[in-house]
Amino acid sequence: MELGLASSRGPAGPSLAVAGRRPRPSLSPPLPCPLSLQIQTRGYSMPTLHHKAHTTVGCQASVAAKYMETPDIVDLDWENLGFGLVDTDFMYMAKCGTDGNFSSGEIVPFGPIALSPSAGVLNYGQGLFEGLKAYRKTDGSVLLFRPEENAIRMKNGSDRMCMPAPTVEQFVDAVKQTVLANKRWVPPTGKGSLYIRPLLIGSGAILGLAPAPEYTFLIYVSPVGNYFKEGLAPINLIIEDNFHRAAPGGTGGVKTIGNYASVLKAQRTAKDKGYSDVLYLDAVHNKYLEEVSSCNIFVVKV
Template identity: 45%
Template sequence: MSSTNTILTQLTTTPKEKPTVEQLGFGKHFTDHMFMMDYTIEQGWHNARIIPYQPISLDPSAMIFHYGQSVFEGMKAYKTPAGDVQLFRPERNFKRLNISNDRLCIPAIDEQFALDALKQLLSIDKDWIPSEPGTSLYIRPYTFATEPFLGVAPAKSYHFIIIMSPVGAYYSEGINPVKILVEKQYVRAVVGGTGEAKTGGNYANGLKAQEIASKEGYSQILWLDGKENRYIEEVGSMNIFFKINGKVITPALNGSILAGITRDSMLHLLKSKNIDVEERRITIDEVVQAYEEGILEEAFGTGTAAVISPIGQLKWQDTELTVNDGQIGEVTQMLYDTLTGIQNGTVEDSFGWIVKL
């Protein structure tokens, strides 16, 4: 589709009441409007529109209900102390959406057009962006198969939608390091599968292990690779970093790990602070050994929702590893403060990451 495609706009006549900051939570409230466009073989992506937030009606045979052909993105808009609205590396999200689309055989979107559409939607619903410290507007672009057909093949029709949810401070009571269970039995993804794509099946797959871990008192799963069950891949739905003997290590992207935008930003921040950083394969055995040698200094997950989630404890088989006495580490705290500062406009962006509305 052409970037000059116009977006039909239909404003709501019944605006909703906005939640108070106490009511916010995560992903529960949605703004007054949504962006939507449709794909057909004949017309490509078309019928771009901003409309009141409303239910989607689908045939019971719509392929999304049966064959999982869906991808999504997650990003945030922030209101700066000066009242500006800004996005963080949004072009990376739309680029990754198309990488996911390609893996799932979903037709590509025009990334620039999607970003323009998001900006229009944001300008209409900008009063929904909360301004209290730590709050933001979570943005969810997603694509899914709509064709009414029970057959295993790429669909011939799709929706692309953007919805937005004002969200509260992820750490309303301060950042508390979490307890993580290293998973032996279940596997999130394997090379040759969809681990690199942001598609529903990866998340559905992870629910079972998460449910078991929760019952045992752990916040999240640390996932090992699917081939040898010893290389560290991700934690929950975040990328993972370790600080061992002064050096920061994160698993190299291998085809089964999601290429996190927060992960990439952390790598840039670390380099800019002259902290040694390595992207490479790392086994759980190496982490245990570092712990036993007393050089496992910090561990944390990274992702859009929480930005950073410090790991206070890891359990692998019968071994309990307490990291940094269960306290947030110095580098973890610095990365969190710097990145959230850039995102909310209180720290200067020397990387060119911020896109103002």
């Protein structure tokens, strides 16, 4: 992808080559175990990069709302999907108290959740999120890409934010449960993907500044197209030299929810000027490329 880069104080500079709600399915007896998805394993060389292995994770989520797995695909305008929230059928929820152990979790209908006004996530921003995708193959099966890496990142972030985290096995199993419960929302091959959003939040009530007494791990999904409206075409980024994305000693190295609201002002200004997003510089020297508001950036010297 080629990005047109520009300083926030001047015109565009040289280019760099850089790497509606639908009806719910009919009710029927609970979906039987075991559930299986293909999971792309980690690979750092070409031979292993294309290897796909089945994982055998036991069912650990109870089914609060009875549903059936159906081969049908929801009738959406897949050609113009875009990247926006589409309410799906089900989500996953698990709770954790002061003992640090998460409940087995359950699949429940997608919808609002109840939180105390004094919940830790609302008052002190004690929360993390992840983002990964599921893809439909030509044979109709569904593929996940390295969900264990997202689980590991959430565990690393939870330590920084003084939160308990589900085990890697619990995380991967919960992702599989949620995707299979919403399989009819996975776009047809080549038409997009099912975006998966795991959340870990301090849901317990707390007044003083301290870790919350209870935590909720939940996952919801939404079918999506390309993130940028340009699709796979080149995008234009503006270099921001007044605001910074992260600072040494801060939380820029973990995916905490508080890292994102702070970029909205610069991002809105950039979009008002016709740019796709903002490219931030480092907070120490204010000259080294750091990252974009919503993603990393890789620069290839040619």
